[in-house]
Structures are given as C-alpha cells and as structure tokens.
Amino acid sequence: MRKNTRRLWIGLFSLVLCGMIFSGCSGSKSEVKVKVGEVTRSVFYAPEYVALSKGFFKEEGLDVELQTIPGGDKTMTALLSGAIDVALVGSETSIYVYQQGSDDPVINFGQVTQTDGTFLMARNGEGKVDWNQVKGSTFLGQRKGGMPQMAGEFTLRKHDIDPQKDLKLIQNIDFANIASAYLSGTGDYVQLFEPQASIFEKEGKGHVVASFGEESGHLPYTVFMSKQSYIKKNSDTVQKFTNALQKAQNWVQQHSPAEIADAILPYFKDADKDIIVSSVQRYKDQGTYATDPIVDDAEWNNLLDVMSQAGELKEKVQAKAIVDNSFAEKAKSSVK
Structure with missing residues (x-):
C-alpha cells in the first residue's frame, strides 16, 4: 500500500514538473504580429532587412510581416486603410496627410535613412x-x-x-x-x-x-511611421519595434559592406552579391544609414525647405506635430 502511494506521488510530481518545463519552453507569450509596408525593395533599407534576418524583431517578441507597396501614395493609402500597421516611407507623406486635416495623423517614430537614396x-x-x-x-x-x-x-x-x-x-x-x-x-x-x-x-x-x-544634405528621408491611434493603442509594440531598429542600426554601423550584403541577400534573391556589396558601400560612404531612429530638428527643417522649393508645402509643419521621438530616444539609451 505504501509503495503504491509512493508511486502515485512520484507520478503526480513528474507530471507537474513536466508541465512546468513545457510551459517554460513554449514561451510565456506569443509573438505580436506587425504588418509592415515598405515603399520599395532597395539596399537603401538595409537596416530593415538586417532587423529581420538577424532576428532582432523576434528578440523583441514581434512577428513582422513585410510587403512591398511601390510608390509613397500607395503605401500611405495602405496605412490609412489599415491594410498595414507600420509604413516605411518618406516623411513627406505624413506631412501631406497632416495638411489634409486628418483626425488621426500619421506619426514618424523611427528614422531609417538620413539622406536621399x-x-x-x-x-x-x-x-x-x-x-x-x-x-x-x-x-x-x-x-x-x-x-x-x-x-x-x-x-x-x-x-x-x-x-x-x-x-x-x-x-x-x-x-x-x-x-x-x-x-x-x-x-x-x-x-x-x-x-x-x-x-x-x-x-x-x-x-x-x-x-x-x-x-x-541630411533629411528624415525614410522613416517608420504609423497612425496616431495605432501608436496610442500599441505603444509597447512600437517601443519593441524601435528597439529592434536600433539593434539593426548598431549592427550596420559595426559591420562591413560584405557582411551587410550577406545579411540582406535573402531579400534580393536574384541579385549578384558583388552588386549588393557595392550598393551598400555607396550608401555607407555617404552616411545614408541613420545611426539611431531619432528625427532631429535640423533634418526636419531641411525637409521643409526641400518641400517648400518644390511647391508642395502649404504651411510649415512643426516636427512636434507629427514626430514622436520618445520611442527612439528610449531605444538609443537602452539598446547597446
């Protein structure tokens, strides 16, 4: 009788222990899906592909689904309609939306490139x-x-x-x-x-x-952005997304064009590696890749000058109206 009781307790303990191990191994939380639309597929966006290929988004608990939507107007339409959560596109598109008097403006939160490409x-x-x-x-x-x-x-x-x-x-x-x-x-x-x-x-x-x-010169040329309503509802997700971007930006700064080419080649399946290397080299040489996700005032004002000369700026839009650097600043200070 004592032997049977002992076996029963050992069996129950084993079941509990296995359950605890299984729970720990399976992960306490599922990944959050984020639908991202990029305006084009280009070596210009190397930090984005590095964040994907090196698993930086995964490390932050995000499952990023990337699609290419050629043309800034089409990318912004996809964002406004809810077809995507985050857009990688020129900051001028967020200004156009703001100028139309949107109740749910598009907010720039993570700069990727800081020059024309x-x-x-x-x-x-x-x-x-x-x-x-x-x-x-x-x-x-x-x-x-x-x-x-x-x-x-x-x-x-x-x-x-x-x-x-x-x-x-x-x-x-x-x-x-x-x-x-x-x-x-x-x-x-x-x-x-x-x-x-x-x-x-x-x-x-x-x-x-x-x-x-x-x-x-320096511009907030291509930036990750989302609708204000999405950011308010998913601030934790946006912070994790920006952290992953900062990790990728650090990695790009610390590695050679050849190493960067190896990391992003899966996103350019028909491309010659030598071409990708020379393309990355050109962008690195001219300081195209932003070293952090912050959109600074000098860059923003240069953007306004460029738009004004082109006759596309109805009014001077202050950065604070549609730029939120809080996620970028936190990522820069915390990600090493």
Missing part, C-alpha cells in the same frame, strides 16, 4: 557630372511630390537649373517602371536607387555621375 545616371559620360550639360537634356524623373523628385529638383536648382524650364522633365512613368523605361531608351539622365544603379553600370547602360544624397 537616388543617384544621377548618365547614358553618356562618366566621372563627375557637368551640370551645364544637364540643361536641355531629357531627364527621367520621379513621381511629383515624392521625396526623390523633390530632392532631385532641390539639387537641380542648387546648380542653377530650373527643372520645369531648362530640361525636358518626364514624370508620367510609374515608380516601379522607371528603370525599365530608361533601359528601353527613355531619357538622357535618370534618377535611380541602388542596387539598380550599380546593375546598370555593370551592364554598361550608363554611369553614376552624382549622388542626390550628398547634394541635398
């Missing part, structure tokens, strides 16, 4: 561009009101070129088709992101002759 490619010529030769040319630009186009126009004006009068500016080609339009023979010059610029150089289709990132 496009390069001027010339069909003929190499070395540094002679801006005088750009006058009278056919220039294949970007979408009106988008950051690439506004930064491009800002640069052209800096070199005494009126984009509306001094050249034939083509802006009626959809963002996703600009590269193929250039490839088919449209334009003497084109504004391209990496890795497309490096690919065309390797194929002998043209030469990069200028960097709009270097020309237009």
Whole structure:
C-alpha cells in the first residue's frame, strides 16, 4: 500500500514538473504580429532587412510581416486603410496627410535613412557630372511630390537649373517602371536607387555621375511611421519595434559592406552579391544609414525647405506635430 502511494506521488510530481518545463519552453507569450509596408525593395533599407534576418524583431517578441507597396501614395493609402500597421516611407507623406486635416495623423517614430537614396545616371559620360550639360537634356524623373523628385529638383536648382524650364522633365512613368523605361531608351539622365544603379553600370547602360544624397544634405528621408491611434493603442509594440531598429542600426554601423550584403541577400534573391556589396558601400560612404531612429530638428527643417522649393508645402509643419521621438530616444539609451 505504501509503495503504491509512493508511486502515485512520484507520478503526480513528474507530471507537474513536466508541465512546468513545457510551459517554460513554449514561451510565456506569443509573438505580436506587425504588418509592415515598405515603399520599395532597395539596399537603401538595409537596416530593415538586417532587423529581420538577424532576428532582432523576434528578440523583441514581434512577428513582422513585410510587403512591398511601390510608390509613397500607395503605401500611405495602405496605412490609412489599415491594410498595414507600420509604413516605411518618406516623411513627406505624413506631412501631406497632416495638411489634409486628418483626425488621426500619421506619426514618424523611427528614422531609417538620413539622406536621399537616388543617384544621377548618365547614358553618356562618366566621372563627375557637368551640370551645364544637364540643361536641355531629357531627364527621367520621379513621381511629383515624392521625396526623390523633390530632392532631385532641390539639387537641380542648387546648380542653377530650373527643372520645369531648362530640361525636358518626364514624370508620367510609374515608380516601379522607371528603370525599365530608361533601359528601353527613355531619357538622357535618370534618377535611380541602388542596387539598380550599380546593375546598370555593370551592364554598361550608363554611369553614376552624382549622388542626390550628398547634394541635398541630411533629411528624415525614410522613416517608420504609423497612425496616431495605432501608436496610442500599441505603444509597447512600437517601443519593441524601435528597439529592434536600433539593434539593426548598431549592427550596420559595426559591420562591413560584405557582411551587410550577406545579411540582406535573402531579400534580393536574384541579385549578384558583388552588386549588393557595392550598393551598400555607396550608401555607407555617404552616411545614408541613420545611426539611431531619432528625427532631429535640423533634418526636419531641411525637409521643409526641400518641400517648400518644390511647391508642395502649404504651411510649415512643426516636427512636434507629427514626430514622436520618445520611442527612439528610449531605444538609443537602452539598446547597446
């Protein structure tokens, strides 16, 4: 009788112990899903892909579902409609929403890139561009009101070129088709992101002759943002998301272009590794990747100047109206 009782207690203890172990191993909490929409797939967004490939989002308990939605207008539409939770897109889109008097403004909370990411490619010529030769040319630009186009126009004006009068500016080609339009023979010059610029150089289709990132200075060019209502309801998730971004930014700063290329190659399956390395190198050399997620006042004011010159700014929007640096500041101070 005593033996049977003893066996019973040992059995019950074993069941409880196994249950405790199983509970600990399975994780006390399930991951929170976050739907993210990026405006394009580009080496320009290397920290985002590093956060995914290195598991930084996972470490924060987030299950990030990434999709590419070409064009800032389309990405913002997806965010406003609730199709995505977070957008990686130019800060100008949040200003456009604010200018329309939205009851639920879009808030910038995590900067990824701090310069323009496009390069001027010339069909003929190499070395540094002679801006005088750009006058009278056919220039294949970007979408009106988008950051690439506004930064491009800002640069052209800096070199005494009126984009509306001094050249034939083509802006009626959809963002996703600009590269193929250039490839088919449209334009003497084109504004391209990496890795497309490096690919065309390797194929002998043209030469990069200028960097709009270097020309237009520091801007909150591409930022993670979400609707104010989402941030208020999910502040813990937004903080974890920003922590993961800071981890990725630290990692990018500490590693070589070749190491970064290895980390992000899964997101560029058909790309040549050498092309990815050279693209990352270009962006690192010009300080494109932000070292932390904070949008500072100098960058914001430069953005307003660029938009104002492009005629896209109805009023000067103070950063405090649609920028929340609290998550970025906390991530910068706590993530090592």
